[in-house]
Amino acid sequence: MPAPVAPEHTDSEHIAPEPKAAKSPSTVKRFLAYLKPYRNDLPIAIGAVIIGASTQAIGPFLIGWSIDNLIGPGNLTGLVQMIAALAIIYTVGTLAIRVQILRVGTIVQKVLAQLRQDIFNKIQSLSVGYFDRSEAGDLMSRLLNDVSVINNAFGQSIPQILGNTFSLIGIIIAMLLINFQLGLLSNLVVPIMIITTSIFSRWARARFRVTRQTIGELSSLIEEDISSVKEAQAFNRVDYNIEAFDALNKANRDANVDAVVVTAAFLPSIDFLNTLATAGVLAYGGYLAVTDAATVGTVTAFLLYVQQFFRPIQILSQFYTQAQSAIAGLERIFSLLDEPENLQDNPNAIELPPIEGRVEFNHVTFGYVPGQKILDGIDICAQPGQMIALVGPTGAGKSTIINLILRFYDVVGGSVNIDGIDVRDVTQASLRRQIGFVLQDNILFSGTVAENIAFGRPDAEQADIEAAAKVANVHEFVTKLPQGYATVLGERGASLSQGQRQLISIARAVLIDPRILILDEATSSIDTQTEKLVQEAIAAILKNRTSFVIAHRLSTVTQADQVLVIQQGHIVENGTHQQLIDQAGVYAKLYALQLGEDD
DSSP: OOOOOOOSOOOGGGSOOOOOOOOHHHHHHHHHGGGGGGTTTHHHHHHHHHHHHHHHHHHHHHHHHHIIIIITTTOHHHHHHHHHHHHHHHHHHHHHHHHHHHHHHHHHHHHHHHHHHHHHHHHHHSOHHHHHSSOHHHHHHIIIIIHHHHIIIIITHHHHHHHHHHHHHHHHHHHHHHOHHHHHHHHTHHHHHHHHHHHHHHHHHHHHHHHHHHHHHHHHHHHHHHHTHHHHHHTTOHHHHHHHHHHHHHHHHHHHHHHHHHHHHHHHHHHHHHHHHHHHHHHHHHHHHHTTSSOHHHHHHHHHHHHHHHHHHHHHHHHHHHHHHHHHHHHHHHHHHTSOOTTOOOTTOBOOOOOOOOEEEEEEEEOSBTTBOSEEEEEEEEOTTOEEEEEOSTTSSHHHHHHHHTTSSOOSEEEEEETTEEGGGBOHHHHHTTEEEEOSSOOOOSSBHHHHHTTTOTTOOHHHHHHHHHHTTOHHHHHTSTTGGGOBOOGGGTTSOHHHHHHHHHHHHHHHOOSEEEEEOTTTTSOHHHHHHHHHHHHHHHTTSEEEEEOSSGGGGTTOSEEEEEETTEEEEEEOHHHHHHHTSHHHHHHHHHHHHHO
16 A cells, blocks of 8 residues: 655644543453453363362361371371372362463463454554554554553463462352351451452552553654654754653653552552451461360361462452553553544445546545645546646645545545546545555665565566566666565665665556556655656656656656646646746746756
C-alpha cells in the first residue's frame, strides 16, 4: 500500500488524549474471552490442578493422623507404610503440577501471541488520520511493553494461581472437617485480607496506569530522538533532548516508585496477618491439646495447614498486585483495539476493475478538523494519460488532494471519482493496487534491494524486478553493490544517497504498473547527474499513465497538460504552462520569481 503524503497541518489539537481507562472487571472478562479457542485443553489442565491441590491438602492430615495413631503407639511398620504412601502422594502431586504448568503456560502464551497479532492487525487497519494524532513510540509500547507486562503477570503466574487457588479451597475444607473451631479461628483473618487487598489494589491500579502511560511516552520520545539524531546534533539540540528525556524518565521513575510504595506496604500487611493467625492457632490449639479437647496430631496438622494456607494467599496477593499493572496495560491495549476504523470498506464495495485513469473531483470539500476547511469547492477533471501539476504554497492543499485520490481520507462534501466510480464504492486495496506513488523523501526498508523494489508486489519474479529497475535507471547501480539485488539495505536505506533511494522508489512504482501515478517533486534534493537519471526514469513511467505531480520547481512541469494553482484550498488558476504564463497571474509571477532565483 502506498505511503500517505503527510497532511499539510500541524495543529496540536490533533494529538489524541490518553484514552479513558476501561472498567477492570470488563477488562479481565474480555481478556479471559481469549481462552475460548482453548476450552478443549482446559479440562486436562484443571484436572491436573485439582490433583495437585488434593495432594497438598491431604498431606498434613495424614501427618497429624500418623502422630496420633502411629508414632504415639509406636507402630513402626505402619509409620514406614505411611511414609511410603506420602512419598507416592507427593510424587503424583509434583507430576500433576508439572502438567498443570505446561498446559496452562502454553495456553497463556498462545493467548498473548494472539493479543499481539490483534494489536498489529489493528494498527495496520487504522486510518491514516489516526496516525496523524498518535505517536509511533506509544503504539510500539502497547505492542511490546504492555504485552510484556501482561506476560510477566499472567504468563508465569496463572499456572501457580490456579494451583494455589484450588489448594486454598482444599485446605479450608480440610481444616473445617478436622476441627471446626480451629478452622473458624484460622479463617477469621480472611475477611480482613480481602478488605486489605481490595484497598491496596485500587491504589496500585491507579499508580500502575500512570506507569504504563509514562513508559509509552518514553518510548515515543526514544523513537523520535533516535530517528532524528543527526538533526539533533546538527542543530545543537543534544543537551535539550537529554533534559527532556531526563524529565520524562524521572516522571516514569516517580510513577514506579509510587507503585512500589503501595506494594511494599501491602505484602508486609499480609505477612502480619499470617503471623497473627499462626499465633492464634498455637494459643488456642495448645489450650485444646492441654485440656484434651484436641490431640497433638490435630494441632500439628493445623499448624502445617496454617503454613500451607498462607502460602497460597501470599502468592495470590503478590499476583494481585502484579495484576494491577497488567490490567492497566490491558486497558491501554483494548482502548487501541476499540479505536474505530473510520475508513472501512463500504459493505457493498466492489473490486475496482482495470481502469483507464480518468480522475474527477466534483466540488470537493474537505477538512481534517470539523469546521476547518482545507479544500473548498475543488473541481478537477484529469483525462486518461494526462499529467496534472499541482503548484502553490505550503499548506495550500496539494498533498490533501493526493490523499483523497488514494482515499486515505473521505471527502466531507462532493466526490472523487475514478473512471466514473466513486472511490468510496470500491475496496481500498483494489483502488491502491492501480495507483503508484513516488514521494520526495521515500522510505526504504531494512530488507534487500529486490524486496524494496517488490514492496508493492511481493510475489514478483526476479526478472520482473530487474526489468523495472532498468526502466528506473537503477539496474546498473544495483549490479555494482556487493550482493547485487540481494544486498541488504540499512534502516530507511540510510546507506544509499537520496538519488539512489529515489531511483529504487521509482522502480517500485514501475513494477506495479499503475494506471495512475503520483509524484511528489521526485527530483528535488538530488545532485544534477542523478537528477538526469531520475527525469529519464520519470519520463518513461509517465507514458500512457494519468499522473498528478506536486511541483515545487515549476521548470519540471512545463509539459503538464494541466497546471492547477492552489491557494488556501481553492484552485485559483488552471491551464497549461504557456496559458498561465500568458495570463500573467499568480503562476506567471511564481515562475518568473523562480527563474530569477535560478539565474
